[in-house]
Amino acid sequence: MSIGARIIGWAVLIFGLLYFFIPLGGLFEFSLKARRGVYSFDAYREVFADPQFQATFTYSVVMALVTIAIGILIVVPTAFWVRLKMPWARPYVEFVTLLPLVIPAIVIVFGYIRLYNTSSWLPLTGSVFGTNALLAFGYTTLALPYMYRAVDTGLRTIDVATLTEAAQSLGAGWFTILRRVILPNVVPAVLSGAFLTFAIVIGEFTLAALLDRPAFGPYLQRIGANKAYEPFALSVIAFAITWGCLGLIQIVSRFSKAAPSRI
Amino acid sequence: MSFLVLDNLQKSFGAVQVVKDFNMSIDKGEFVSFLGPSGCGKTTVLRMIAGFETPSGGTISINGKDQNRLKTNQRNIGMVFQAYALFPNMNVFDNVAFGLKVAGTPKAEIQARVKEMLALIRLEHLADRYPYQMSGGQQQRVALARALAPKPQLLLLDEPLSALDAKIRISLREEIRQIQRQLGITTVFVTHDQEEALSISDRIVVMNAGRADQIGTPSEIYNRPATRFVASFVGTLNMIDATVEDPAARTVRIGDQVIALREMPGSHKAGDPILLALRPEAGSLSSTGDSRLQGEVISSSFLGSVVRTKIAVGANAVSFDTFNAPDLTMPTPGEKVTLNFSSQDLLVVRD
Numbered sequence: 001m002s003i004g005a006r007i008i009g010w011a012v013l014i015f016g017l018l019y020f021f022i023p024l025g026g027l028f029e030f031s032l033k034a035r036r037g038v039y040s041f042d043a044y045r046e047v048f049a050d051p052q053f054q055a056t057f058t059y060s061v062v063m064a065l066v067t068i069a070i071g072i073l074i075v076v077p078t079a080f081w082v083r084l085k086m087p088w089a090r091p092y093v094e095f096v097t098l099l100p101l102v103i104p105a106i107v108i109v110f111g112y113i114r115l116y117n118t119s120s121w122l123p124l125t126g127s128v129f130g131t132n133a134l135l136a137f138g139y140t141t142l143a144l145p146y147m148y149r150a151v152d153t154g155l156r157t158i159d160v161a162t163l164t165e166a167a168q169s170l171g172a173g174w175f176t177i178l179r180r181v182i183l184p185n186v187v188p189a190v191l192s193g194a195f196l197t198f199a200i201v202i203g204e205f206t207l208a209a210l211l212d213r214p215a216f217g218p219y220l221q222r223i224g225a226n227k228a229y230e231p232f233a234l235s236v237i238a239f240a241i242t243w244g245c246l247g248l249i250q251i252v253s254r255f256s257k258a259a260p261s262r263i
Numbered sequence: 264m265s266f267l268v269l270d271n272l273q274k275s276f277g278a279v280q281v282v283k284d285f286n287m288s289i290d291k292g293e294f295v296s297f298l299g300p301s302g303c304g305k306t307t308v309l310r311m312i313a314g315f316e317t318p319s320g321g322t323i324s325i326n327g328k329d330q331n332r333l334k335t336n337q338r339n340i341g342m343v344f345q346a347y348a349l350f351p352n353m354n355v356f357d358n359v360a361f362g363l364k365v366a367g368t369p370k371a372e373i374q375a376r377v378k379e380m381l382a383l384i385r386l387e388h389l390a391d392r393y394p395y396q397m398s399g400g401q402q403q404r405v406a407l408a409r410a411l412a413p414k415p416q417l418l419l420l421d422e423p424l425s426a427l428d429a430k431i432r433i434s435l436r437e438e439i440r441q442i443q444r445q446l447g448i449t450t451v452f453v454t455h456d457q458e459e460a461l462s463i464s465d466r467i468v469v470m471n472a473g474r475a476d477q478i479g480t481p482s483e484i485y486n487r488p489a490t491r492f493v494a495s496f497v498g499t500l501n502m503i504d505a506t507v508e509d510p511a512a513r514t515v516r517i518g519d520q521v522i523a524l525r526e527m528p529g530s531h532k533a534g535d536p537i538l539l540a541l542r543p544e545a546g547s548l549s550s551t552g553d554s555r556l557q558g559e560v561i562s563s564s565f566l567g568s569v570v571r572t573k574i575a576v577g578a579n580a581v582s583f584d585t586f587n588a589p590d591l592t593m594p595t596p597g598e599k600v601t602l603n604f605s606s607q608d609l610l611v612v613r614d
Contacts, residue, residue: 162348165315166406168335169342170362170413180361184352 024239031232043233052219053234060208060216063132064201067139068194071147074140076190079151080182083160097148100141105206108138113210131211138207143197150196154189155182191252195245202241266291266449267312267417272321274307281307283473285321289466292447294440296460299470300496305453308470309419312451314338325416338417341410341448345422347402349394355381355405356390362413380408383442400431407439411446418443420452424459436463457497461485469493487610494540494612501581502612503539507531515539518577522554525606528613538612543571545608546583548594552605556581560594574600 034042047053082093100108112134116124124130160182167177183190208215220238224231265288272285282304289295297305310316312323314335323330330338349358359380363373381387384404394402403423410418420439424432440463443450454460460467461481469477469484469492477489488494495502505515513527515537524539531537558574558581569584572594583602585591594600 158351159346159348162344162346163350165313165335166342166344166348166350166409167361168315169313169338169340169419170409171336171339171365172361173336176365181350181352185350 027232028236031229031236034229043229044237047223047230047233047237056214056216056219057202059214060202060204063136063139063213063215064198066136067143067201068197070136070140071143071193071197072190075144075147075151075193076183076186077178079148079155080160080178083152083155084164094148094152097144101145105138105142105204106210108141109207109210112138125211131213135207135211135213135215138211139197139201139204142204142207143193143200146196146200147193150189150193151186154186157189158182158185188252192249195249195252199242199245203238265289266293266326267451268322268324269308269312270322270324272308272311272323273319274304274311274316275319280319281473282311282318285473285475287468287475287478289449289451291449294443294450294452294463294465296452296454296464296467297470298454298457298460298467298497300455303470304473305455305468305470306421309421309451309453312417313340313342313419339413339415340417340419341413341415342419343403343406343410343421343423345425347394347399347406347426349402349406349409351394353393354390355386355392355394355397358394358405359409359412361409366413376412380412383411383445384408384438398431399427400435403427403435404438407442411442411448416449418448418450420450422453422455424454424456432459439463461497469496471496488540488612491538491612494610499543499582501541501543501579501583503541503576503579503581505537505539507533507535507537509533517556517579520556520576522556522609523606524609524611526611528611540610540612541581541583541604541608543582543584546581546602546604548585548600548603550601550603552603552608554604554606554609556602556604558600558602560596560598560600562596563593565593572600574602576602 031043032039032041034040034046078093082090113125114120116122116130116134118126124134163181163185164177167181172180202216203220204215205217205221209218209221220231220234223234267287267289269285269287272282273280274282281302285304285308287295297308299305307316311318312330314330314333318331325338350361353361356377359377360373363376368376377390378387381390384407386401386404386408389397389401389405394405397405403426407423423439424436427435436459439452452460452463461484464481466478466480467484468475471490471492477484477493479487479489484493484497488497488500491502494500503517505517507527508514508516508521510527510531510533513524514521515524515527517539556576558576561573561575561580563570563572565587566584568587570587570591570593571582571584573580573582575581581602583604
């Protein structure tokens with residue numbers, strides 16, 4: 001590579017990093033200014049001391065875990081079956097899994113409320129458990145594009161057809177094949193899908209607000225509307241969580257390279 | 264009684280018929296190879312026996328029991344794949360134990376059986392290894408042990424040696440044959456490598472375009488090929504186009520030379536074209552045998568243990584091998600030579 005190209009490359013990289021970090025730096029700097037004249041972590045102390053923060057954050061974490069579980073149960077068998085028996089259906093399935101990126105969450109949640117309200121044949125919104133379930137299903141839908149892609153990529157690294165046939169010839173049925181052969185081999189892919197799901201669920205606002213569940217997203221919005229410094233501290237915390245998730249994905253994917261799943 | 268019976272087996276994918284009227288009976292403990300070029304339907308037959316494909320017609324029965332309605336996992340068949348197909352998430356022990364675990368075998372019994380299997384393939388010391396930590400040959404031996412562990416009634420080998428390098432291929436095929444004899448397990452082996460099939464099998468099925476061209480012992484297949492396809496696919500064979508000179512005297516004309524055959528199919532009339540075959544190892548320059556053909560040397564190549572010489576006889580190119588010796592003078596191109604052979608080595612091949 002010529003020196004000129006190298007300089008341009010670095011310049012672009014630095015510009016990108018500045019574009020990303022300067023606003024973030026401002027955000028962080030402002031969140032430290034709760035006490036006049038000096039930098040302090042007062043805003044963070046406030047946030048962490050707020051029982052609402054703990055309650056909503058715990059709620060969202062639990063919801064994220066439930067969403068991940070539902071997502072794995074739906075996506076892994078589907079992606080496996082499409083790869084094995086219906087390769088012609090792949091473009092269609094991919095299209096369906098991409099829909100949540102195109103259809104706004106608000107449309108989905110209004111649809112849910114219309115379909116499952118208290119005067120419908122399945123009044124899910126009539127009970128706390130029902131509403132929670134509805135929210136988890138909604139989250140699963142939002143996470144579908146990421147989950148499906150991750151799992152499908154994971155399946156690409158193993159010879160699904162031959163491994164399935166090998167397991168069948170050894171007497172295994174579909175359930176055993178999925179649980180003992182397919183799932184363990186796509187764990188890194190499932191995990192990266194799971195972390196993305198986690199990050200989405202933690203920050204999600206629309207579904208939780210309109211279904212009136214005490215999630216972290218609406219809490220973030222409420223604090224933002226009513227306080228000066230705390231919302232910025234919260235934003236920094238939310239960033240840290242998201243980055244933590246991304247970092248975990250990196251570690252997991254690197255870990256999986258050290259132990260190749262390729263046959 | 265035959266153990267594995269394939270009766271009128273057929274398979275079509277859409278409009279393409281890949282297996283046509285395949286009939287075969289295999290005895291218990293027999294080692295049978297399906298030999299043929301890619302696309303001849305040999306793997307499809309194997310996959311139908313395994314239950315991965317459903318026959319379009321015909322029946323498969325094992326030990327008198329119809330298999331058509333059984334799913335793969337109900338057939339108790341051991342299978343070894345070209346790509347090894349070991350479970351990457353399990354170590355050697357768990358791979359071999361998989362079939363036993365699925366069958367719900369008690370733990371102590373699994374331990375004993377896996378140990379026995381690993382001893383059979385001489386890999387006891389690698390029980391904790393993962394597939395990616397082993398060579399191809401080792402992986403394939405583990406795959407064999409895994410297939411044999413649940414005591415299958417039939418062992419299917421789908422080109423198990425094709426992905427391995429030459430040396431391992433030969434040693435592993437000997438090992439497979441020895442294990443097969445030791446366990447007395449009925450085995451079907453699919454390969455496109457004729458040397459592999461000849462060296463390992465009790466019987467060989469040479470397949471061509473979805474049909475069994477010839478079924479026979481390795482020596483029958485090699486020495487008495489039934490069709491032009493079998494003759495050309497198995498071993499190196501000289502094909503000689505000739506015309507019938509006199510059916511009563513059993514003579515044929517090759518170029519401008521006339522020679523007598525040991526036997527002549529009754530249907531031939533004078534002037535009919537006839538296809539003859541001669542193995543390169545049957546010919547010699549020293550005056551042995553009762554038949555001879557004159558020709559001009561086209562080329563001569565040194566292959567180590569043998570020297571292969573190609574001569575032109577009329578419009579045909581005929582190759583023959585002579586054993587190497589330190590004092591051997593190689594024939595030079597253009598030289599006129601006389602090829603001697605026994606008339607019983609000259610075969611009549613049907614098209």
